[in-house]
Amino acid sequence: MKTALILNGPNLNLLGTREPSVYGHQTLADVQALCQSACDTHGFALDFRQSNHEGELVDWLHEASRLQAAGKLAGVVLNAGAYTHTSVALHDAIKGTGVTLIELHISNVHARESFRHHSFISPAARAVMAGFGVPGYALAIAGLAGLQ
Ligand code: CA2
Numbered sequence: 444m445k446t447a448l449i450l451n452g453p454n455l456n457l458l459g460t461r462e463p464s465v466y467g468h469q470t471l472a473d474v475q476a477l478c479q480s481a482c483d484t485h486g487f488a489l490d491f492r493q494s495n496h497e498g499e500l501v502d503w504l505h506e507a508s509r510l511q512a513a514g515k516l517a518g519v520v521l522n523a524g525a526y527t528h529t530s531v532a533l534h535d536a537i538k539g540t541g542v543t544l545i546e547l548h549i550s551n552v553h554a555r556e557s558f559r560h561h562s563f564i565s566p567a568a569r570a571v572m573a574g575f576g577v578p579g580y581a582l583a584i585a586g587l588a589g590l591q
Pocket residue numbers: 453454455457458459460461462466522523524525526527547548549550551552559
């Protein structure tokens with residue numbers, strides 16, 4: 444059974460506590476439960492993580508690439524949070540490892556402040572999703588299933 448690795452970046456541990464008009468009322472634990480159900484549907488094992496630290500996300504992408512080389516990774520769904528708009532290190536980690544990765548955003552970043560319109564992740568990602576709310580995580584896992 445292949446693993447779907449779902450990585451969440453900075454402040455996503457606060458989901459459900461503030462800004463419900465943008466991010467909804469569901470917590471990160473709710474997102475994990477949704478991802479578990481989507482992985483059950485598609486026959487993937489779920490590995491679900493969150494970090495507020497850029498380097499830890501980079502390390503996890505390197506780990507994903509080793510799993511991919513061993514034929515054990517379905518792919519990565521990455522919500523890099525604000526690092527989306529700042530991180531050359533994440534861009535380089537995705538490009539450098541060649542890991543199959545879907546960039547995901549809960550909100551439609553293009554309908555928000557202009558500083559959210561640029562992504563360092565998009566040029567290195569296999570696919571990009573934004574604006575479907577929390578259900579987007581399940582859609583992204585379905586997308587990974589379609590890529591197998
Ligand atoms: O829409 C998304 O998923 C984002 O990746 C979320 C990031 C934001 O910086 C990106 O531009 C778009 C922010 C995640 C922080 O989420 C919070 C949720 C509730 C309360 C505080 C922060």
